[in-house]
Amino acid sequence: MPSSADWTAVINLIEEVMTEEDLLSSAVTSARTNVREIAALPAADIAGHTRGLLAAATRALADRRGPTDAELAFVAELAATRARQDVPIEAVLMAIHVASRVIWSRAREIAAIREIPPAALLDVRELYDDWAEAVRARLISEYHAVKLSQGTRAGDREAVLLRRLLAGGSTAVLAAAEAGLPAGGGLWLLTARAGEDAAVGRLQRALRTQRPMLLSFDGGFLVGVAARPPAPGLIGADTAVGIAGPGEPGGLAALRRLAIAALAAAELTGRRGLTHIAEVAVLAAVADRPDLSGALLERHAAARTALGAQLRPVATAVRAWLEADRDAALAGQRLFVHPNTVRNRVQRFTEVTGIDPAGTVGGLNAWWLCGGWLGGG
Template sequence: MAGDPAVVDEVVAAARAESAEVARLPPAENRRHVEVMLAAGLAAFVRPGQPGDPERGPERGPELGPDSGPEIHPQVRPDVDPDFEAAALLGADRAAQGVPITALLRGVQAGRSRAVQIAMERARAAGVPAELMLEVLLESDRYTGALEIHVITGYHDAELELARTARDARTQVLRRLLLDDARTLTADELAETGLQPHGQYHCVVSDVTDPLRARAMERQLATNPGLFGLVDGKLTGIAGRLPASGPPDAQALVVVAPQAPLDRIRPLYALCLNALGAAEELGLRGLHHVTDLAGQSALSTQPAMADLLSRTLLGALDPADSFHRQLAATVLAYLDHGQRFDRTATALHVHPNTIRYRLTRFEETVGTSLEAVTVESRAAVMDTLHWWWALRTWLGPP
């Protein structure tokens, strides 16, 4: 049967009639796989040297006729493990060609049914006993079931490989945009990722490093056009627009920059990375604009200055003293709430007079008055910044 062009044609026709997607492929492509799969399937039931063995050649003679086909042995179960390589290759090829798996299986099942029908017709014509035909049919059904599994496996393996290859290529483009010179990318390379050479994009950096979490969050953050991947170990990307809501992962921290052309994304990425580190030190979660973290990220680049300022202004405080830590935390909250006693008291769940008392004790302990931070002047702004920076450094991460 495998070498009979008429059989191959009928099996191909059945597959193409059942699946429009398979029918869109060139007929020669369908024939190629049908011929190989028929040969592999029949070989599982033909013993070496018996009629039907391809190595033996066509059977001829007055008692056999021009093409009698393989002898059906009473022991119909194959002596050797069937070769399913052709089935796996069929699945892989159709995945690469973009044929949906459901359409592929419709074609495979239609072709299989027609091949079995032809085999039964020829067996009856040759006088094969019904009992033996049933045994062969049951065994071939087991074989074709395994064949379909290998088609599916080959398809999914190829899908994963294609996705990995495409994803790797997209990630490499993203890394070149963020770490190298965007001008080295050609228009074709950008087009393959869906990016527009003259488009405007947000740079997006997160603290997510786990690949599974990254995939889940990427589905919400990624837009068309957009490009995401793991860069420097973190889920990072560029997006044409931002999602209406925050990241789906409540524990994730995401920093975004304003829209900019591709050739300005690289410096924005550096700013976002720095801001992300500052936001992590503050214990922040959710989505934040890089400009909202400008002060913290700028100060975080000067740890030596922060340490020097902390020792200069707060040298009298003992980090191991819980009361001293309470005083420092109160002053920091006071600065964070606009030097307002009422707002600070509400935030700390105490009476405003308690805030006044703690500020007085703080001034006594460090030997410096905080009066300068309440004056509306440029000097007061800088004094406030110095105290805030020193207190934040001295207290450490929240």
């Protein structure tokens, strides 16, 4: 065992690492980039659960103990949430592993700088591994318990048909025929964020008026497969829906990814109603690359610091100016400020970042970067 002083030094180091401003964002970005099954989940959802696990781990290490009943209750809640979202348990465990790897990598860097004995850090890491194993066991048991309670849903005909469609190959062709969909192609796939709100219920009822339509929940999304796009006006203005197609039955898994990307882009820009992936192709590419977003934010970290209290007004003005097709008067009208205020804030952004938002590439980078700043990235 390390000396009391060494142990205290390592614990202080771990607590410091856990409170680093950008560490959680980096851990979440790494998890979403490396584990595709959770990439579609809201970043705030992943960040909230990751923050809870990190806080619990820090307390346990400081007290030289395993997880308490209260901490395991939080773990059970996480398992139940991911089970209801149909995220595979393997993906949940891998996401936690990836986030932990980011944390310990940073801890090793600081330990080397402060000349903390490697043996002391290793002892703390071994205790963390024991803690993580208890958490892993609770995650698995609770996850399977929730899945078992959902057995009736797993037998739902539409859910089974949707899984077969997404499996591809001859299985998908047969499932399409069984669902009354064209087995020869021309299929459209749409997605909306699953939830308990009334908007999703209204969307389900509206979509079921169009036949043929296969509709079920999958991986945290309401997924529909149809022989044609929904009729104009069928989807209300209170719900964001992504759609991709047309495509063959064997290619529905790819259409699902595109429809989810269209949905993410629509949510990113506040769009409602039906959004086809072709309408937001560039935005979808942006939303699907949190690793590139992280690189952009890191590149301009100094600019963010330089802006200080003006960060949000400047970022908001730049986004509004770009979304108004660089019309300062229109952007000012939307923001309730004078057009010259918009121009001055755009100029300030250019000065601190070196990005010219008037250019094509510069405009894209400016819009993306300001979105990251406004989103707390």
